[in-house]
Amino acid sequence: xxxxxxxxxxxxxxxxxxxxxxxxxxxxxxxxxxxxxxxxxxxxxxxxxxxxxxxxxxxxxxxxxxxxxxxxxxxxxxxxxxxxxxxxxxxxxxxxxxxxxxxxxxxxxxxxxxxxxxxxxxxxxxxxxxxxxxxxxxxxxxxxxxxxxxxxxxxxxxxxxxxxxxxxxxxxxxxxxxxxxxxxxxxxxxxxxxxxxxxxxxxxxxxxxxxxxxxxxxxxxxxxxxxxxxxxxxxxxxxxxxxxxxxxxxxxxxxxxxxxxxxxxxxxxxxxxxxxxxxxxxxxxxxxxxxxxxxxxxxxxxxxxxxxxxxxxxxxxxxxxxxxxxxxxxxxxxxxxxxxxxxxxxxxxxxxxxxxxxxxxxxxxxxxxxxxxxxxxxxxxxx
Amino acid sequence: xxxxxxxxxxxxxxxxxxxxxxxxxxxxxxxxxxxxxxxxxxxxxxxxxxxxxxxxxxxxxxxxxxxxxxxxxxxxxxxxxxxxxxxxxxxxxxxxxxxxxxxxxxxxxxxxxxxxxxxxxxxxxxxxxxxxxxxxxxxxxxxxxxxxxxxxxxxxxxxxxxxxxxxxxxxxxxxxxxxxxxxxxxxxxxxxxxxxxxxxxxxxxxxxxxxxxxxxxxxxxxxxxxxxxxxxxxxxxxxxxxxxxxxxxxxxxxxxxxxxxxxxxxxxxxxxxxxxxxxxxxxxxxxxxxxxxxxxxxxxxxxxxxxxxxxxxxxxxxxxxxxxxxxxxxxxxxxxxxxxxxxxxxxxxxxxxxxxxxxxxxxxxxxxxxxxxxxxxxxxxxx
DNA sequence: CATACTTTGTTCGGTGAACGATCAAAATGC
DNA sequence: GCATTTTGATCGTTCACCGAACAAAGTATG
Numbered sequence: 001x002x003x004x005x006x007x008x009x010x011x012x013x014x015x016x017x018x019x020x021x022x023x024x025x026x027x028x029x030x031x032x033x034x035x036x037x038x039x040x041x042x043x044x045x046x047x048x049x050x051x052x053x054x055x056x057x058x059x060x061x062x063x064x065x066x067x068x069x070x071x072x073x074x075x076x077x078x079x080x081x082x083x084x085x086x087x088x089x090x091x092x093x094x095x096x097x098x099x100x101x102x103x104x105x106x107x108x109x110x111x112x113x114x115x116x117x118x119x120x121x122x123x124x125x126x127x128x129x130x131x132x133x134x135x136x137x138x139x140x141x142x143x144x145x146x147x148x149x150x151x152x153x154x155x156x157x158x159x160x161x162x163x164x165x166x167x168x169x170x171x172x173x174x175x176x177x178x179x180x181x182x183x184x185x186x187x188x189x190x191x192x193x194x195x196x197x198x199x200x201x202x203x204x205x206x207x208x209x210x211x212x213x214x215x216x217x218x219x220x221x222x223x224x225x226x227x228x229x230x231x232x233x234x235x236x237x238x239x240x241x242x243x244x245x246x247x248x249x250x251x252x253x254x255x256x257x258x259x260x261x262x263x264x265x266x267x268x269x270x271x272x273x274x275x276x277x278x279x280x281x282x283x284x285x286x287x288x289x290x291x292x293x294x295x296x297x298x299x300x301x302x303x304x305x306x307x308x309x310x311x312x313x314x315x316x317x318x319x320x321x322x323x324x325x326x327x328x329x330x331x332x333x334x335x336x337x338x339x340x341x342x343x344x345x346x347x348x349x350x351x352x353x354x355x356x357x358x359x360x361x362x363x364x365x366x367x368x369x370x371x372x373x374x375x376x377x378x379x380x381x382x383x
Numbered sequence: 384x385x386x387x388x389x390x391x392x393x394x395x396x397x398x399x400x401x402x403x404x405x406x407x408x409x410x411x412x413x414x415x416x417x418x419x420x421x422x423x424x425x426x427x428x429x430x431x432x433x434x435x436x437x438x439x440x441x442x443x444x445x446x447x448x449x450x451x452x453x454x455x456x457x458x459x460x461x462x463x464x465x466x467x468x469x470x471x472x473x474x475x476x477x478x479x480x481x482x483x484x485x486x487x488x489x490x491x492x493x494x495x496x497x498x499x500x501x502x503x504x505x506x507x508x509x510x511x512x513x514x515x516x517x518x519x520x521x522x523x524x525x526x527x528x529x530x531x532x533x534x535x536x537x538x539x540x541x542x543x544x545x546x547x548x549x550x551x552x553x554x555x556x557x558x559x560x561x562x563x564x565x566x567x568x569x570x571x572x573x574x575x576x577x578x579x580x581x582x583x584x585x586x587x588x589x590x591x592x593x594x595x596x597x598x599x600x601x602x603x604x605x606x607x608x609x610x611x612x613x614x615x616x617x618x619x620x621x622x623x624x625x626x627x628x629x630x631x632x633x634x635x636x637x638x639x640x641x642x643x644x645x646x647x648x649x650x651x652x653x654x655x656x657x658x659x660x661x662x663x664x665x666x667x668x669x670x671x672x673x674x675x676x677x678x679x680x681x682x683x684x685x686x687x688x689x690x691x692x693x694x695x696x697x698x699x700x701x702x703x704x705x706x707x708x709x710x711x712x713x714x715x716x717x718x719x720x721x722x723x724x725x726x727x728x729x730x731x732x733x734x735x736x737x738x739x740x741x742x743x744x745x746x747x748x749x750x751x752x753x754x755x756x757x758x759x760x761x762x763x764x765x766x
Numbered sequence: 767c768a769t770a771c772t773t774t775g776t777t778c779g780g781t782g783a784a785c786g787a788t789c790a791a792a793a794t795g796c
Numbered sequence: 797g798c799a800t801t802t803t804g805a806t807c808g809t810t811c812a813c814c815g816a817a818c819a820a821a822g823t824a825t826g
Contacts, residue, residue, distance in 0.1 A: 388821080403818080405813075405814090406813065406814050406815070409813050409814070409817080410815070412812085413812095428821095431821080431822045432822095432823090433822075433823050434821075434822060434823075435819095435820060435821040436821070436823055629811085734823095
């Protein structure tokens with residue numbers, strides 16, 4: 001409760017009192033408790049506005065650490081954050097997710113202690129919580145992947161228990177695009193209550209933030225827009241249908257099309273390289289893909305009416321070309337009322353969005369009123 | 384708080400204590416206050432389970448009334464509900480919304496007192512709140528329509544103030560499909576946290592319930608799916624684009640197509656009539672429209688992942704034919720994970736959904752913790 | 767049929783958190 | 797140097813919630 005307010009808007013006791021409507025005495029008392037338990041620090045004095053200068057409060061960053069883990073199809077990024085959400089250390093390693101949960105999570109298990117040691121040298125930090133983003137649908141309440149197409153061996157694997165046994169902390173698991181959407185919303189587009197995060201890489205996925213919260217849907221498969229039908233082309237898709245967005249506009253599909261015209265392109269990164277080299281065929285392909293994505297997105301914009309759409313993923317490296325196509329299609333087709341404040345922008349956080357978003361997910365859980373109350377009750381003076 | 388629990392799950396003091404974790408003494412005290420202020424009634428004793436039989440509590444329905452108003456393009460339905468949400472009286476009148484807010488709301492103003500007198504004869508009821516559903520986008524916080532296409536003269540008209548001045552109660556205004564979605568979710572599909580309500584009438588609209596709450600989006604235009612592009616046909620649409628869902632599959636479009644083949648059909652009701660008469664062309668047209676709707680819906684199902692899709696509106700009168708087409712397209716194209724628990728069902732509430740949903744909106748506001756606390760504080764013993 | 771047991775709801779002191787008022791601290795401004 | 801202003805701390809009061817004991821009203825059991 002107070003912790004939430006301390007993390008942004010009201011940073012002094014008097015401000016908290018004004019914002020919450022509580023008496024100044026009450027606020028003082030509770031802040032003392034939070035300081036005693038190691039949640040909050042008192043730091044510099046703020047400039048006076050005519051009277052006694054207020055003392056600024058901030059979350060105590062030293063001592064604590066939160067892990068944010070971004071697991072991709074072929075890589076794994078482990079990040080360490082302080083409770084304010086600033087990234088202390090990251091490490092990316094190539095890793096095949098198809099090797100199964102023990103192999104992948106075992107790597108995370110070995111990497112984390114190293115990061116904890118390295119991170120910022122001086123004071124040792126204790127791990128408080130872990131957030132994990134994985135490239136497939138997850139039953140959020142249990143943290144278990146459900147029938148993930150590209151994660152063989154992960155079905156119903158109890159990821160939180162894995163970390164709970166080894167580090168003694170809670171782990172939250174979610175779809176990777178969801179945590180990326182969360183990262184962009186919290187860090188870069190906090191004025192947008194409703195936000196979509198489009199990840200355009202080898203495949204295409206979408207993270208949804210509705211009213212400030214991640215929308216996961218009934219089975220945690222919300223945002224799975226890769227197989228929405230688009231346009232007239234009947235490109236066959238590995239899902240069995242044809243004309244899927246992913247079969248038309250994802251990185252893999254673009255690379256295939258460029259191969260057809262004799263260019264050397266295996267994956268998304270080759271498409272990016274070719275565009276950067278100024279290859280006109282590649283530019284045309286990306287722009288065309290942008291239009292296809294925009295066509296689907298225009299429908300989603302009408303339906304969902306977000307303030308902001310963020311485009312990320314490997315292909316956002318060439319967002320000039322990609323977004324041109326997306327905007328063209330969206331602004332051409334969407335309801336004017338929905339588009340007149342709509343912003344379509346490239347990712348501002350970039351390649352660390354997954355790790356940071358997973359961390360934010362864990363931080364917000366650890367600092368939730370219920371968790372803080374529990375910590376205050378169990379008198380365990382943290383740090 | 385207690386009011387919410389009283390309206391469904393915990394109907395005796397001991398049950399409330401078990402559900403909330405509060406002490407039995409506290410619950411007793413608070414229930415007494417609610418009884419004293421006229422929110423709750425004590426009624427029959429429930430059967431004993433081996434000890435003293437518990438006394439059942441229920442919301443006090445007599446004395447209070449809530450209005451639910453459903454304004455359509457060419458009709459106006461005014462309903463009166465008790466605080467439990469049961470419909471006491473309804474009245475539908477033909478009315479042209481284009482006559483402007485004063486004319487339409489004036490009609491409501493004259494109708495309400497009559498319903499209040501008629502309703503259930505005996506005890507007089509005082510109006511507590513009003514809910515209004517209108518066929519266009521609304522800025523919910525102020526209750527003002529914004530640029531509604533088929534409501535000339537209503538732009539930014541202060542509807543809540545109109546009723547506030549005349550009846551002295553709060554009025555909540557929302558898009559009609561939103562309140563219909565709410566009615567179906569609360570009354571008929573309460574197990575579905577995420578629900579879509581498709582209204583197929585002259586036009587096509589969609590109400591969204593996400594996590595039990597109406598999703599309105601950034602400008603209150605969420606659910607405006609009538610102009611999503613569908614299929615290969617390039618049917619011109621009044622919005623300026625072509626291939627819009629509404630231009631292909633709405634009641635008006637179906638009637639136009641039937642006219643083209645020489646049948647007599649002016650509006651949605653004629654389509655319904657022809658289908659009921661067994662006209663094969665009409666059946667084919669409805670089924671075809673269902674497929675078009677299903678094609679768009681399959682994308683929305685992938686994106687939003689609802690448990691339930693409810694189909695209502697005038698065309699749901701022939702839902703056998705319509706839903707056949709919808710289901711065919713959705714189950715053919717959507718992500719299996721999203722469809723394996725998905726239910727696509729006809730409206731269970733029917734023509735009163737708008738009035739009931741608007742009433743529910745108002746009731747939930749009036750019984751919200753904040754409002755109840757205020758009522759308890761201001762010592763104004765209701766009734 | 768009387769008695770023990772169970773479950774519900776009420777009454778009654780005790781406790782603790784929030785409040786309001788007062789006071790000390792540390793600046794600005796005349 | 798002194799009034800003013802704003803922040804933060806201290807202290808007694810109030811009020812909501814709790815826990816325990818108790819009354820009420822039934823069922824099980826000898």
